[in-house]
Amino acid sequence: MYTTKDGKEIFVLDGHTHFWDASPENQSNVHGEQFIDCFYAYHTNLSPPEHLWEKGRFQKYSADDIYRDLFVDGPDDMAIIQSTYLRDFYKDGFSSIERSTDMASRHPERFIVNGSFDPRDGQKALEYIHYMKETFNIQGVKMYTAEWNGESKGWALNDPEAYKCFELCEKLGIRNIHVHKGPTIRPLNKDAFDVHDVDHAATDFVNLNWIVEHCGLPRLDDFCWIATQESNVYAGLAVAMPFVHSRPRYFGEVMAELLWWVGEDKLLFGSDYAIWTPGWLVDQFWNYQIPEDISAERGGVQLTDEIKEKILGLNAAKLYNIDVAAKKAELGAAPVQIAAE
Amino acid sequence: MFLEFQKTELEADVWDCLEQVTDPELDEPVTDMGFVERIAVFPDRKRVEVDFRLPTYWCSPNFAFLMAFDIRIAVGRMPWVEQVQVTLNDHCFADKVNAGVNSDRPFSEVFAAYCDGDDLHAVRMKFLEKAFVRRQETLLLALEAWGYSAQDIVDMTLGTLDGIAFQGEEERKQKPRYRALLLAQGLAGLPADPAFVTWDGARLTTAGLRDYLAKLRGVRINMEFNGALCRGLQSTRYKEVRIGADGPTLIDFIQNRVPPRQDRATR
Numbered sequence: 001m002y003t004t005k006d007g008k009e010i011f012v013l014d015g016h017t018h019f020w021d022a023s024p025e026n027q028s029n030v031h032g033e034q035f036i037d038c039f040y041a042y043h044t045n046l047s048p049p050e051h052l053w054e055k056g057r058f059q060k061y062s063a064d065d066i067y068r069d070l071f072v073d074g075p076d077d078m079a080i081i082q083s084t085y086l087r088d089f090y091k092d093g094f095s096s097i098e099r100s101t102d103m104a105s106r107h108p109e110r111f112i113v114n115g116s117f118d119p120r121d122g123q124k125a126l127e128y129i130h131y132m133k134e135t136f137n138i139q140g141v142k143m144y145t146a147e148w149n150g151e152s153k154g155w156a157l158n159d160p161e162a163y164k165c166f167e168l169c170e171k172l173g174i175r176n177i178h179v180h181k182g183p184t185i186r187p188l189n190k191d192a193f194d195v196h197d198v199d200h201a202a203t204d205f206v207n208l209n210w211i212v213e214h215c216g217l218p219r220l221d222d223f224c225w226i227a228t229q230e231s232n233v234y235a236g237l238a239v240a241m242p243f244v245h246s247r248p249r250y251f252g253e254v255m256a257e258l259l260w261w262v263g264e265d266k267l268l269f270g271s272d273y274a275i276w277t278p279g280w281l282v283d284q285f286w287n288y289q290i291p292e293d294i295s296a297e298r299g300g301v302q303l304t305d306e307i308k309e310k311i312l313g314l315n316a317a318k319l320y321n322i323d324v325a326a327k328k329a330e331l332g333a334a335p336v337q338i339a340a341e
Numbered sequence: 342m343f344l345e346f347q348k349t350e351l352e353a354d355v356w357d358c359l360e361q362v363t364d365p366e367l368d369e370p371v372t373d374m375g376f377v378e379r380i381a382v383f384p385d386r387k388r389v390e391v392d393f394r395l396p397t398y399w400c401s402p403n404f405a406f407l408m409a410f411d412i413r414i415a416v417g418r419m420p421w422v423e424q425v426q427v428t429l430n431d432h433c434f435a436d437k438v439n440a441g442v443n444s445d446r447p448f449s450e451v452f453a454a455y456c457d458g459d460d461l462h463a464v465r466m467k468f469l470e471k472a473f474v475r476r477q478e479t480l481l482l483a484l485e486a487w488g489y490s491a492q493d494i495v496d497m498t499l500g501t502l503d504g505i506a507f508q509g510e511e512e513r514k515q516k517p518r519y520r521a522l523l524l525a526q527g528l529a530g531l532p533a534d535p536a537f538v539t540w541d542g543a544r545l546t547t548a549g550l551r552d553y554l555a556k557l558r559g560v561r562i563n564m565e566f567n568g569a570l571c572r573g574l575q576s577t578r579y580k581e582v583r584i585g586a587d588g589p590t591l592i593d594f595i596q597n598r599v600p601p602r603q604d605r606a607t608r
Contacts, residue, residue, distance in 0.1 A: 031398075031433065034397075034398035034399070035398075035399075038397045038399055040577075041397065041573070041574040042570070042574070045570075045574060045576070045577055046573065193401075217566045218366075218563040218564070218566045218567045219563060220559065220562050220563055220566070221556075221559035221560065221562070221563065224559075243569070246573075250562075250565055250566075250569070253562050254562060254566075257559065297555065297558070298555075
């Protein structure tokens with residue numbers, strides 16, 4: 001719960017968080033080491049200095065850490081834990097649905113754990129989707145199109161084998177597809193950050209919700225165009241959020257474009273924890289206004305309190321069928337507990 | 342002593358020459374971005390070695406390929422150079438990039454294997470267009486802020502633009518770069534030609550100027566995102582860089598990696 005200066009309580013559903021283990025013991029090779037090093041560089045560069053972590057803690061943090069950072073020190077009411085396996089880089093996976101569910105089982109009222117699959121696994125991917133639905137009753141999945149899988153160095157959402165998986169998701173009621181577009185490697189003549197596969201998949205699967213993380217950046221213009229055409233495309237703000245601190249004018253330009261093209265009902269807050277912690281992000285976001293000259297270029301769009309409340313929680317609550325009033329009452333009856341340290 | 346002096350001079354020439362090589366995604370010189378880590382000149386063998394490193398292990402390999410080849414081509418054009426070796430360090434595709442760029446095979450052939458037989462021309466043109474847009478937007482915004490009307494801007498000739506003395510650092514930097522691209526693409530040439538046209542060569546209109554600027558802004562927002570991340574990530578990565586056993590090189594000085602003298606003495 002985020003409490004504003006005038007005492008208003010804002011429901012916060014953090015749409016993009018991780019519970020990873022990137023410790024040296026779990027790294028399979030140099031790629032695993034370089035992957036977490038890259039995340040750590042994001043962390044050190046875009047966090048305010050007082051929120052920097054030691055590298056060891058960043059590589060692997062505990063169940064107590066995530067609970068405290070999100071719900072005790074941080075304002076989150078609930079968090080969606082995304083699964084990212086990276087099996088070519090990490091022995092037991094960068095994160096996994098089993099490990100995340102085990103962590104979340106201490107406070108199931110606060111976590112939504114999403115699954116993941118790799119369409120290139122063919123029949124096995126389909127079996128795995130069944131397993132995740134039956135065992136964990138997942139409502140969503142995280143797709144990482146730049147993941148390596150043997151000789152393959154990436155895939156597209158409109159690959160035929162991916163479509164088979166999405167057909168099954170639709171059939172099983174796994175409706176929220178979070179898409180993370182990382183740089184693809186091959187073929188080299190293709191734009192590495194291309195987002196047009198989202199357009200195809202969203203058109204062909206209108207009953208699924210496509211939540212594109214880091215709002216398609218660095219292809220924001222293409223993404224905005226697609227999201228304007230497709231009613232089932234949403235923008236996750238993970239990675240865009242920390243710019244509120246480091247480059248506030250730039251953050252204003254991004255938000256103005258998103259509000260103008262995509263609209264206030266389709267933007268979802270995400271801290272990308274543990275790259276960043278939600279405490280400072282939410283606080284700075286709540287106190288932020290788009291500079292007037294930037295707003296004027298986009299029809300006067302502005303981040304009003306009402307719109308911020310939607311972005312911070314209400315929009316994601318709709319996608320995950322959460323009754324916010326009931327959830328507030330439930331959480332109010334069981335306030336956060338600080339683990340004995 | 343003379344040889345040492347000559348070597349440093351030649352290294353400085355190589356450095357200047359590398360200023361023409363840009364990161365295609367950012368339209369910033371690889372030298373400004375701090376990507377170039379080592380320049381070694383061997384005057385007796387007319388040989389130059391250039392090592393570079395990108396902000397992360399995961400930077401897009403097609404950008405890495407483009408930059409590696411552009412470095413080889415730019416240095417190879419220097420009149421006294423006969424051999425060039427380019428080395429990309431700490432990158433997920435480094436082995437393939439290094440083998441390709443130093444193989445003496447033409448650019449297109451090396452790429453074909455990774456591009457389903459296609460070449461990189463389309464990607465190159467796309468990046469060139471982005472560079473054009475970014476350079477042009479800088480100038481247009483500066484002119485607007487200075488009080489030039491839409492009509493003034495639309496009617497402005499290359500000759501008039503040439504005569505304008507911009508004040509801001511960014512505009513001063515981008516003006517010659519914009520002009521060079523305008524000429525290279527055949528979009529303008531004579532003083533009477535319009536100074537501002539679209540990438541497709543169309544005239545701007547007063548009625549369409551706001552929409553056109555909004556489009557340019559969209560392109561810049563994307564480039565700035567990558568630029569901000571790259572600079573940030575790069576600054577972290579380069580903290581690991583240590584001065585070599587032979588003492589600081591020219592690049593260490595240019596990149597401000599050399600600690601003040603008394604600081605070094607007290608270590």
